[in-house]
Amino acid sequence: xxxxxxxxxxxxxxxxxxxxxxxxxxxxxxxxxxxxxxxxxxxxxxxxxxxxxxxxxxxxxxxxxxxxxxxxxxxxxxxxxxxxxxxxxxxxxxxxxxxxxxxxxxxxxxxxxxxxxxxxxxxxxxxxxxxxxxxxxxxxxxxxxxxxxxxxxxxxxxxxxxxxxxxxxxxxxxxxxxxxxxxxxxxxxxxxxxxxxxxxxxxxxxxxxxxxxxxxxxxxxxxxxxxxxxxxxxxxxxxxxxxxxxxxxxxxxxxxxxxxxxxxxxxxxxxxxxxxxxxxxxxxxxxxxxxxxxxxxxxxxxxxxxxxxxxxxxxxxxxxxxxxxxx
Amino acid sequence: xxxxxxxxxxxxxxxxxxxxxxxxxxxxxxxxxxxxxxxxxxxxxxxxxxxxxxxxxxxxxxxxxxxxxxxxxxxxxxxxxxxxxxxxxxxxxxxxxxxxxxxxxxxxxxxxxxxxxxxxxxxxxxxxxxxxxxxxxxxxxxxxxxxxxxxxxxxxxxxxxxxxxxxxxxxxxxxxxxxxxxxxxxxxxxxxxxxxxxxxxxxxxxxxxxxxxxxxxxxxxxxxxxxxxxxxxxxxxxxxxxxxxxxxxxxxxxxxxxxxxxxxxxxxxxxxxxxxxxxxxxxxxxxxxxxxxxxxxxxxxxxxxxxxxxxxxxxxxxxxxxxxxxxxxxxxxxxxxxxxxxxxxxxxxxxxxxxxxxxxxxxxxxxxxxxxxxxxxxxxxxxxxxxxxxxxxxxxxxxxxxxxxxxxxxxxxxxxxxxxxxxxxxxxxxxxxxxxxxxxxxxxxxxxxxxxxxxxxxxxxxxxxxxxxxxxxxxxxxxxxxxxxxxxxxxxxxxxxxxxxxxxxxxxxxxxxxxxxxxxxxxxxxxxxxxxxxxxxxxxxxxxx
Numbered sequence: 001x002x003x004x005x006x007x008x009x010x011x012x013x014x015x016x017x018x019x020x021x022x023x024x025x026x027x028x029x030x031x032x033x034x035x036x037x038x039x040x041x042x043x044x045x046x047x048x049x050x051x052x053x054x055x056x057x058x059x060x061x062x063x064x065x066x067x068x069x070x071x072x073x074x075x076x077x078x079x080x081x082x083x084x085x086x087x088x089x090x091x092x093x094x095x096x097x098x099x100x101x102x103x104x105x106x107x108x109x110x111x112x113x114x115x116x117x118x119x120x121x122x123x124x125x126x127x128x129x130x131x132x133x134x135x136x137x138x139x140x141x142x143x144x145x146x147x148x149x150x151x152x153x154x155x156x157x158x159x160x161x162x163x164x165x166x167x168x169x170x171x172x173x174x175x176x177x178x179x180x181x182x183x184x185x186x187x188x189x190x191x192x193x194x195x196x197x198x199x200x201x202x203x204x205x206x207x208x209x210x211x212x213x214x215x216x217x218x219x220x221x222x223x224x225x226x227x228x229x230x231x232x233x234x235x236x237x238x239x240x241x242x243x244x245x246x247x248x249x250x251x252x253x254x255x256x257x258x259x260x261x262x263x264x265x266x267x268x269x270x271x272x273x274x275x276x277x278x279x280x281x282x283x284x285x286x287x288x289x290x291x292x293x294x295x296x297x298x299x300x301x302x303x304x305x306x307x308x309x310x311x312x313x314x315x316x317x318x319x320x321x322x323x324x325x326x327x
Numbered sequence: 328x329x330x331x332x333x334x335x336x337x338x339x340x341x342x343x344x345x346x347x348x349x350x351x352x353x354x355x356x357x358x359x360x361x362x363x364x365x366x367x368x369x370x371x372x373x374x375x376x377x378x379x380x381x382x383x384x385x386x387x388x389x390x391x392x393x394x395x396x397x398x399x400x401x402x403x404x405x406x407x408x409x410x411x412x413x414x415x416x417x418x419x420x421x422x423x424x425x426x427x428x429x430x431x432x433x434x435x436x437x438x439x440x441x442x443x444x445x446x447x448x449x450x451x452x453x454x455x456x457x458x459x460x461x462x463x464x465x466x467x468x469x470x471x472x473x474x475x476x477x478x479x480x481x482x483x484x485x486x487x488x489x490x491x492x493x494x495x496x497x498x499x500x501x502x503x504x505x506x507x508x509x510x511x512x513x514x515x516x517x518x519x520x521x522x523x524x525x526x527x528x529x530x531x532x533x534x535x536x537x538x539x540x541x542x543x544x545x546x547x548x549x550x551x552x553x554x555x556x557x558x559x560x561x562x563x564x565x566x567x568x569x570x571x572x573x574x575x576x577x578x579x580x581x582x583x584x585x586x587x588x589x590x591x592x593x594x595x596x597x598x599x600x601x602x603x604x605x606x607x608x609x610x611x612x613x614x615x616x617x618x619x620x621x622x623x624x625x626x627x628x629x630x631x632x633x634x635x636x637x638x639x640x641x642x643x644x645x646x647x648x649x650x651x652x653x654x655x656x657x658x659x660x661x662x663x664x665x666x667x668x669x670x671x672x673x674x675x676x677x678x679x680x681x682x683x684x685x686x687x688x689x690x691x692x693x694x695x696x697x698x699x700x701x702x703x704x705x706x707x708x709x710x711x712x713x714x715x716x717x718x719x720x721x722x723x724x725x726x727x728x729x730x731x732x733x734x735x736x737x738x739x740x741x742x743x744x745x746x747x748x749x750x751x752x753x754x755x756x757x758x759x760x761x762x763x764x765x766x767x768x769x770x771x772x773x774x775x776x777x778x779x780x781x782x783x784x785x786x787x788x789x790x791x792x793x794x795x796x797x798x799x800x801x802x803x804x805x806x807x808x809x810x811x812x813x814x815x816x817x818x819x820x821x822x823x824x825x826x827x828x829x830x831x832x833x834x835x836x837x838x839x840x841x842x843x844x845x846x847x848x849x850x851x852x853x854x855x856x857x858x859x860x861x862x863x864x865x866x867x868x869x870x871x872x
Contacts, residue, residue, distance in 0.1 A: 071775045073776075079773060081769060096779070
């Protein structure tokens with residue numbers, strides 16, 4: 001179990017991490033997500049031992065690792081640009097960490113073959129890394145990271161350099177691999193879909209602090225604040241005054257925004273509110289309907305039947321399912 | 328992410344800076360200062376007489392004038408002939424393209440004295456073309472063009488390949504004719520590369536020594552030759568010093584201009600071609616142009632080499648290896664002169680310590696330059712590059728006037744490899760520093776998270792990546808040491824005669840021109856082997872970064 005407490009790192013006086021707290025449970029995939037400049041990569045590098053914290057602690061199973069140098073922490077880190085060794089072939093890259101552990105050549109060869117099988121590159125050992133495609137490089141980097149059985153796997157935007165279709169494919173594959181080897185994983189990304197697809201838990205980092213830490217479902221249904229709701233891309237964020245126009249009373253005067261889950265909006269001929277249908281698109285199983293409320297605001301909901309754009313639609317809101325935020 | 332903070336200058340880096348700094352201070356800076364001192368304080372008292380004499384003496388003035396004039400003409404002709412060749416290589420694909428391109432590089436790696444002897448064989452007495460241009464400006468200009476063409480072809484060609492032909496197509500579609508497009512679009516885009524290549528050609532022609540010594544005469548001579556003559560023939564150390572100082576000023580101005588042009592060269596082009604721009608020629612006009620350009624290149628580059636080899640093997644009784652045999656068993660053995668065979672042995676013997684010193688000092692300096700980021704690293708880099716701009720004769724002359732104190736090293740044979748190393752260190756640095764810089768911090772970090780200690784990371788990542796570059800630098804140092812003439816001519820004693828010095832001696836004796844040519848061919852062959860080694864090491868870089 002990894003425990004990061006009150007971690008602070010300053011670069012030239014500016015804090016990149018400002019009292020960040022995080023716990024990663026054994027055999028879980030924990031995603032660290034945040035906008036660029038939020039400190040997520042710095043946090044990963046600090047855990048790996050590549051950055052020195054100004055204050056705070058990083059502990060593994062209750063023991064601080066701060067005084068352990070990088071190469072003795074036993075944490076594997078996969079870089080966004082993979083950082084494959086250009087002067088070694090695929091097997092040479094994968095074997096590197098095993099050689100550092102002082103394994104005998106036979107054991108190394110067995111483990112290299114095993115890991116290359118695991119990432120779907122059997123028999124690629126003698127390929128030069130310069131001749132690999134982007135997806136193959138990613139797999140080699142993953143194999144190199146996993147080969148020495150790291151007690152914690154750190155991944156820095158591991159799919160960032162790949163195109164979309166390849167990303168989705170590799171993401172599912174990676175999740176299966178991590179489950180198979182029962183790895184404890186901390187995975188950094190800025191992409192919500194990627195995070196929600198692979199994560200057991202998602203921590204959101206902003207301005208050097210962890211502002212949310214929950215399961216994907218919990219985060220989606222109950223974001224802790226408006227910023228997180230906006231960042232993870234929740235729809236139907238409305239100002240308090242707009243909601244008052246819709247007949248919904250905010251719980252207190254300091255409440256600034258509310259999020260109406262699309263499924264809390266029911267379109268029916270007897271609905272008490274009226275809006276113009278701005279769009280209606282079949283998304284498989286149901287129609288995604290946009291309702292124009294005027295003054296540049298709109299609500300999104302799902303309807304089992306298609307609605308004609310430009311016509312009026314009636315709907316009700318289940319006010320009890322609205323999440324309220326003060327920001 | 329920001330700065331990793333991991334690359335702080337460590338104390339051991341400062342320790343590594345000590346040997347290169349001491350080496351440079353004692354063997355380069357101190358001699359230069361002594362030259363200045365010798366010029367300004369000729370007889371223990373401050374006097375500007377040497378400088379006044381240099382500036383007012385009509386002979387000196389004509390030497391200075393000729394130096395500038397021939398350098399200017401050499402530059403103009405080299406650029407004029409280099410541009411079409413650069414264009415052909417940048418824009419067209421044709422059979423034998425890479426062969427021709429490699430061919431254009433040969434002259435640049437040849438020692439100056441070989442170039443001088445080769446053109447003496449082509450244009451001097453007994454020329455197969457029935458001319459004798461020795462002692463005319465023509466022989467000098469042609470040799471300089473031969474020697475420097477590669478600078479323009481490479482320097483301009485690299486930029487030309489990066490100019491998107493669509494820019495030119497756009498200009499044509501806007502109504503500009505071919506010539507207008509070249510003048511108003513292509514030429515302005517190429518300007519920085521043309522100017523920086525021209526500055527280099529000018530610098531090399533300005534400080535030309537071996538070529539002028541062989542092909543020129545008393546009226547067709549450069550400051551470089553005049554420094555050598557004043558110092559070694561007339562023992563006027565004060566005059567030679569004043570000339571060296573003046574030449575150094577000129578070299579500094581040229582180098583500053585080169586620095587300005589090449590910085591602009593590095594500016595980003597607005598558009599870069601997405602794909603390879605070179606294509607097969609389509610019209611017969613294009614084919615004729617390519618054929619004519621390649622023919623011109625072949626004539627300039629191949630003729631001197633072929634004629635040199637042919638004449639080295641020709642005797643009054645037909646082709647034979649007599650001259651080569653005479654190198655081994657000199658018919659007119661002399662007690663004073665070392666036999667050519669011994670000179671070959673000397674050269675190879677000096678090359679070994681020269682390579683070791685250059686590689687060792689260069690590697691230490693490279694590590695310092697890469698580790699000490701910021702101003703101090705750049706300053707160190709610039710200072711270590713200075714010997715490259717300084718003429719070889721100045722370096723040799725500096726040794727002569729400075730190294731008798733505090734310890735008289737002038738009789739030491741080690742001085743020769745030290746001079747060679749001084750010239751070669753910049754090449755070692757230039758071939759290793761870019762590789763060391765490209766060993767990204769990431770790779771070291773990757774090694775560390777995989778369990779490698781800092782020392783293991785250096786051994787496993789840095790060393791294998793840098794060793795190949797160091798071998799290339801070492802081969803450069805070898806080629807330089809084997810061919811160096813300007814500095815060696817000052818410090819070589821009869822017993823320490825090297826191949827180039829031996830060629831020069833053979834040229835100066837009556838009846839041994841054939842042997843001189845044979846020796847030049849031997850030198851050319853040794854240099855060629857080193858150059859091939861350099862090319863193959865560069866080409867076969869594994870992994871492909």
